[in-house]
Amino acid sequence: MIQITAHMRILVATQPVDFRKGIDGLAAVCRRTLQKDPFSGALFVFVNRSRKALRILVYDGQGFWLCHKRLSKGRFAWNFSSALEGVQDLAAVQLQELLWNAEPLKVPESFRPIANHRLFPQKNAGHGKDSLL
Numbered sequence: 001m002i003q004i005t006a007h008m009r010i011l012v013a014t015q016p017v018d019f020r021k022g023i024d025g026l027a028a029v030c031r032r033t034l035q036k037d038p039f040s041g042a043l044f045v046f047v048n049r050s051r052k053a054l055r056i057l058v059y060d061g062q063g064f065w066l067c068h069k070r071l072s073k074g075r076f077a078w079n080f081s082s083a084l085e086g087v088q089d090l091a092a093v094q095l096q097e098l099l100w101n102a103e104p105l106k107v108p109e110s111f112r113p114i115a116n117h118r119l120f121p122q123k124n125a126g127h128g129k130d131s132l133l
Contacts, residue, residue, distance in 0.1 A: 002043075002058060002065055009042040010090040012098075014080040016049040023064045026057045034087045038064075045095065051075040054098070071101060078104050 004010075017029055026046060030038040038044065044057045053070040078098055080088060090098070097104065 002056075002060075002067065004043070004092050004095055006092045008092060009040070010045065010092065010095050011036060011042050011087050012045040012080055012090050013047070014086055014088055016051070017046040017055075019046075019048045019053060019055065023057065023066050026055065026066070027064070030057070036087065043095070045090065045098070047076060047078075047080070051079070069099065074101070076101055 011034065013029065013034060015033075017026065021029065026044065027038040029046070030036050030044055034044070036042065036044070038057065039059045041059060041061070046055045046057070047053070052075055053068065054076060055069075056065070056067040058065050076098065094104065
């Protein structure tokens with residue numbers, strides 16, 4: 001089982017891939033076409049020419065996982081071929097929407113980290129002095 005989390009790097013190939021390729025063929029596409037390392041732990045998402053199926057390739061440290069989803073009706077709503085680059089980043093929520101064949105979500109930019117300001121005083125439990133965070 002592959003658990004998709006928000007901190008995972010998810011990359012989608014913007015051009016369709018020949019699904020006669022297996023793990024080794026898709027790993028070669030990662031290296032040659034996408035210029036990415038298939039052993040990096042990133043999830044690589046591929047779609048076939050008809051957009052009726054998609055595959056996810058990921059290396060988990062022991063070996064490769066290859067997941068395949070084929071729709072029984074229709075095509076995947078997402079069309080990445082309009083992107084200029086060969087690879088596009090996805091957020092975890094976008095991958096979930098893609099897997100459920102929902103319309104693409106516009107994901108807001110990443111959250112900014114909160115500066116480490118010591119605004120709120122907090123009492124130390126049992127230490128007798130007030131301290132700041």
